[in-house]
Amino acid sequence: MACIDPFKSNGKRFFHSFVFAWQGIISTVKSERNFRIHLLASVLVIIAGIYFRISLLEWIILFLLIGGILALELINTAIECVVDLVMQKKYHPLAKTAKDVGAGAVLVYVIISVIIGILIFIPKLTIHQ
Numbered sequence: 001m002a003c004i005d006p007f008k009s010n011g012k013r014f015f016h017s018f019v020f021a022w023q024g025i026i027s028t029v030k031s032e033r034n035f036r037i038h039l040l041a042s043v044l045v046i047i048a049g050i051y052f053r054i055s056l057l058e059w060i061i062l063f064l065l066i067g068g069i070l071a072l073e074l075i076n077t078a079i080e081c082v083v084d085l086v087m088q089k090k091y092h093p094l095a096k097t098a099k100d101v102g103a104g105a106v107l108v109y110v111i112i113s114v115i116i117g118i119l120i121f122i123p124k125l126t127i128h129q
């Protein structure tokens with residue numbers, strides 16, 4: 001939360017915000033199987049990019065897609081946590097909508113990323129044969 005501790009120096013606050021963000025990423029890696037799958041897929045895509053010697057523009061596109069998926073998955077996890085915290089195991093159609101829409105956002109980005117990945121790598125596969 002902004003301005004929660006006015007006595008902390010700006011430098012310390014800046015450093016702490018990195019530590020908290022890193023803690024959020026680590027807890028998502030530990031708790032979310034989908035996030036781990038996306039991380040593994042990202043590593044495989046990077047290895048494929050090195051193997052096929054893709055262009056600078058293709059690297060930029062790939063990193064935008066990888067970063068987008070991981071960031072969206074983190075936001076989706078945050079939505080799930082807030083819903084679970086508020087609902088305390090109670091059922092509500094709006095809680096379902098919130099979770100399903102968050103998951104849908106990730107799915108849309110994954111589908112687009114797969115299509116772009118195919119457009120980048122399929123021509124390279126045919127050239128290599």
Ligand SMILES: Nc1ncnc2c1ncn2[C@@H]1O[C@H](COP(=O)(O)OP(=O)(O)OP(=O)(O)O)[C@@H](O)[C@H]1O
Pocket residue numbers: 032034080083087089090091092093095096097099100103
């Ligand atoms: N409190 C709730 N009220 C209504 N529907 C819910 C609630 N919690 C989860 N759901 C719905 O139940 C289904 C499964 O949810 P669940 O929480 O098990 O998985 P998730 O959070 O969507 O994803 P993950 O696999 O990452 O845990 C989803 O359709 C979700 O929208």
